[in-house]
Amino acid sequence: MAAADPEHVVWLTERKLARAWPTIRPTCLHATANANGVRNHHRVSHGTWGESTWRTYHPADVNRVAGAIADGTAALQPHWRNDxxxxxxxxxxxxxxxxxxxxxxxxxxxxxxxxxxxxxxxxxxxxxxxxxxxxxxx
The missing domain is CATH 1.20.5 (Single alpha-helices involved in coiled-coils or other helix-helix interfaces)
Known part of the structure; x- marks a missing residue:
């Protein structure tokens, strides 16, 4: 039986995702997440000046892909990296x-x-x- 996710997981913003994957270009973070199966949620907030949308990413998946990026096994396009x-x-x-x-x-x-x-x-x-x-x- 697979281990259940904890109920109160703090999903990562794109800013924290960029810190976790420093070799990935900021404009390619979401594409990298999609290519490597990182769970994400599209969030919407309604405020005084309209609607704000952003994505959050599951921390366990982000850590898994960070390790894959470090050892060169992540699914990446060459232009997604900074180096x-x-x-x-x-x-x-x-x-x-x-x-x-x-x-x-x-x-x-x-x-x-x-x-x-x-x-x-x-x-x-x-x-x-x-x-x-x-x-x-x-």
Whole structure:
């Protein structure tokens, strides 16, 4: 007879899953869990600003797969890991793809700062100087 799960198992969030599997890319955690048979629950919370959804993972399954990842027997795609040549190539492609957006962001910030500095200089120069205002002190 199989051992029953304890009634009060604390299921792991994706953040804790990422700590348990540090060699797995954060975007590939759920795919890794599915490929290796990790039990998970889709959680939903309704709040003031709408619905929040997240997944939680069974800790015993996470530990089992952590051992399988460490000894190289886990079912993984090469690009799911952080330390493979495929992952490094994927990172290079993503950086190259995101470079125009990063340059655009930097330009928008530089223009905004230039406008703010210009407005402050204009306001500073238009303010009346202390020598031109009459003094009422005798």
């Amino acid at each position: 493979t040549p495929e992952a490094k190539l994927l990172d290079q492609r993503l950086r190259r793809k995101n470079l125009p957006g990063a340059i655009g962001c930097a330009l928008v910030i530089a223009v905004a700062l230039a406008i703010i500095v210009t407005v402050l200089v204009i306001l500073w120069n238009d303010s009346p100087s202390s020598s031109s205002t009459p003094s009422y002190w005798h």
